[in-house]
Amino acid sequence: MNARPIHDSLLKTALQHVGHSSASSQPLDIGIRGVSIVRADAPSDIDCAVSRPLCCLVLQGRKQVTIGSQVFSFGQGDTLLITADVPTVSQITAAGPGRPYVSLVLELDPAIISELSVEMRHTQVLAPPLRVDETSAEVADAALRLLQLLDRPASVPVLGAQRLREIHYWLLAGERGSxxxxxxxxxxxxxxxxRTVALLRADYARPLRIERLASLAGMSRSAFHQHFRAVTSLSPLQFQKQMRLIEARRLMVSEGRSASSAAFAVGYESVSQFTREYGRMFGRPPARDAETVRRESEAAA
Structure with a gap:
C-alpha cells in the first residue's frame, strides 16, 4: 500500500472539516467521540497538560513534546503515541497561513484495546510512555475512511465504532502493539x-506519601518506584512537581493569580523554589511567562 497518496488525501479531508483559518492550536471536536483535529496557522507558545493515552497523526507541520528531560520532535507523516497519563510540555514549531500545522488526535480506548489484545494474544511490555514512529499506511487508510464518514453524518453512529476499532487494530498490529x-x-x-496517577492528579498540592501510593498500587515501595518510572518515565516526585507547575501556570494565566498566590495554592512553601523550578520547566520567570501567554492569547482572539 502506497502511503503518500493516502497521507495527502487524509490531510485534504481533515482540512475540509476544520475550515480555512484557526487562531487556536486547541483540538477541534469533529463529531466523532474520542477524535479531534488540531489546526494552527502559526507556531504556538508552549502548552502544558497532563496527556491521556492517545495517538496523534501529524498530517502537516512540526511539533515538539517534552516529558521530563526527553524531547521529541516530529512532523508530517509521523505518529506520536502516548501510552500513559503523563505531564507534557508541547509546542507547534512549524506552521504558516499557507501551510498550517494539522494533526488528527485519537484517544486510545482501553475497552477496545482489551478486547483486541485478547483476540490478538498480546503480552504486556513495559516501555517509555512516549514514542514517535512513521505513520503506517494501514493506520492512515483507516483514519481516512473514518473522516470520510463525516461527509455522510448519518453513517457515523452506524460505522464510526467499526472504523475506530480498525484503527486500534492496526496500531496493535504495528511495532508498538505490545x-x-x-x-x-x-x-x-x-x-x-x-490508579496512583489519578490520586496524584487529585491531590497534587498535598505532601507526597510514597507509602500511600505504593499501597494503592499493591506494591512494595521499591517496586512501586521502579514501575512508576517505567510507565511514566518520571519519579512520583517529578510527576507531582510537574503537575503543580502546570496548575500554577493555569492559575496565573486564566485566573490572574500572582506568582506567590499560585505557588502557595499548588502546595509550594517557598516562592523562590517555585520560581526556580518554574523557570527550568517553562523557560521564563512565572510572572513574565503568564503575562506573555495572556498577551498572545488576546492577540490571537
Whole structure:
C-alpha cells in the first residue's frame, strides 16, 4: 500500500472539516467521540497538560513534546503515541497561513484495546510512555475512511465504532502493539500505576506519601518506584512537581493569580523554589511567562 497518496488525501479531508483559518492550536471536536483535529496557522507558545493515552497523526507541520528531560520532535507523516497519563510540555514549531500545522488526535480506548489484545494474544511490555514512529499506511487508510464518514453524518453512529476499532487494530498490529496493549490489561502494572496517577492528579498540592501510593498500587515501595518510572518515565516526585507547575501556570494565566498566590495554592512553601523550578520547566520567570501567554492569547482572539 502506497502511503503518500493516502497521507495527502487524509490531510485534504481533515482540512475540509476544520475550515480555512484557526487562531487556536486547541483540538477541534469533529463529531466523532474520542477524535479531534488540531489546526494552527502559526507556531504556538508552549502548552502544558497532563496527556491521556492517545495517538496523534501529524498530517502537516512540526511539533515538539517534552516529558521530563526527553524531547521529541516530529512532523508530517509521523505518529506520536502516548501510552500513559503523563505531564507534557508541547509546542507547534512549524506552521504558516499557507501551510498550517494539522494533526488528527485519537484517544486510545482501553475497552477496545482489551478486547483486541485478547483476540490478538498480546503480552504486556513495559516501555517509555512516549514514542514517535512513521505513520503506517494501514493506520492512515483507516483514519481516512473514518473522516470520510463525516461527509455522510448519518453513517457515523452506524460505522464510526467499526472504523475506530480498525484503527486500534492496526496500531496493535504495528511495532508498538505490545506497548499499547498494556492499556487493556485490568490488573497490569500500567493499570496499577494509573490508579496512583489519578490520586496524584487529585491531590497534587498535598505532601507526597510514597507509602500511600505504593499501597494503592499493591506494591512494595521499591517496586512501586521502579514501575512508576517505567510507565511514566518520571519519579512520583517529578510527576507531582510537574503537575503543580502546570496548575500554577493555569492559575496565573486564566485566573490572574500572582506568582506567590499560585505557588502557595499548588502546595509550594517557598516562592523562590517555585520560581526556580518554574523557570527550568517553562523557560521564563512565572510572572513574565503568564503575562506573555495572556498577551498572545488576546492577540490571537
Amino acid at each position: 506497548e499499547i496493549g498494556r492499556l487493556g490489561w485490568p490488573d497490569s502494572h500500567s493499570q496499577r500505576v494509573a
